[in-house]
Amino acid sequence: MKSIHVKLCGFRRPEEVREAAALEVDRIGFILARGRRRSVEPEVFPDLVREAGPDRSVGVLVDPAMEEIGTWLDRATWKTVQLCGGESPDFCRRVKETFGLSVIKVFHVCQCGKQPAFPLDAYASSVDAFLLDAFAPEGGGGGKTFDWNLIPPVLDRCRRLGKPLWVAGGLTASNVGKLLGRIRPDGVDVSGGIERNGKKCPETMKRFLKEVRSHEDT
Template identity: 45%
Template sequence: MKRPFVKFCGFRRAEDVQLASRLPVDALGFILVPGRRRTVTREDLPDLIRYVSPAQMAIGVLQNPTWEEVKSWLKLVPFSGIQLHGEESAAFCRKLKSTFSVHVTKVIHIQEQADPMEELEVYRPWVDAILLDKEAGNIRGGTGQSFAWDSIPSWKESCRKAEIPLWIAGGINEANVVDLIKHYQPDGIDVSSGIEKNQQKDGATMRLFIERVEKACQQ
């Protein structure tokens, strides 16, 4: 089974980035949304980014940013990808993609009545991945809560037709990642709280998570 793209997200400490940079992780994410527990300041971000391995993508996570905010972050650090967690339009994604040529991930928060193909159609030309996540009240992402995985197959089928990779986030950890991969075979996995202990990134938990991912792909 093909190994999914693995993104570890929510880094705030240099020592955690250094640990993750030595693991077979495809991307490290940094929360730039104000007011979150894992939010990174403009002062700390450059020091964190320099520890990301050249083999890994550095992804900035934003929610409903202004265009000036996007330009400011990309001027500050050389992100290879931007992840959009809000109601950003297809036109915004197009401008981002065409101006900066970064990898663009558009997050879609699962709603019971959402039509996958209708959601994807407007974004298809301008995004490199669709990430399904759980919305908890007005908090988007980073909740540690999962959505109903039985909705994944319809999204996966629509993403295949649109030729867009489908990533999954929300409540993924070392205890359930094997089931996720075996039963749904997502193209990518995005995890933050699932690699933490006591609300801090944990090296042993990160290593165990990767071991479980590799185990699932070997079965």
């Protein structure tokens, strides 16, 4: 059975990245958008990527200018960008063509209970994966869960398009098993759910990963 892609996100300290990199995780994310609690300091970014490795490093941005992406790439070599704003299909395509990055496009689910009509078809040729996250007014994820009943129709559309779908939003070691027991997205993404007292916790990371892996054979 195909494994579930695991991305641990929101790292700011090299020693915490080193602990995550020692685990069997697929991607390690860094918040490059400014003004967030987990935003990365530019001078530390090369050290973070060095610990994670370029292939596992994901830069998370919200409506960036092309020049902003280029500036972060000048600081370190990383392979994947996660775009969390209103970036257009054309912008995503230009990012791929200009920088050679893989692109994860995030769509946010509001808490209104309505089925979202995401324009997946329009983005299919411009991105490498889609990610569903809960809506946050400030952009990016808000660390909240959303109605998981909204996932299957989106997952079916992604299957038809041949694109993986990842899920984020308030995931923890305590609830990720409930998600995977009901729905089998291609990947999961977690940030606050692997923290303790505002810092990444090695034991919590291990529990989260163990819970995910335990559902791969069910």
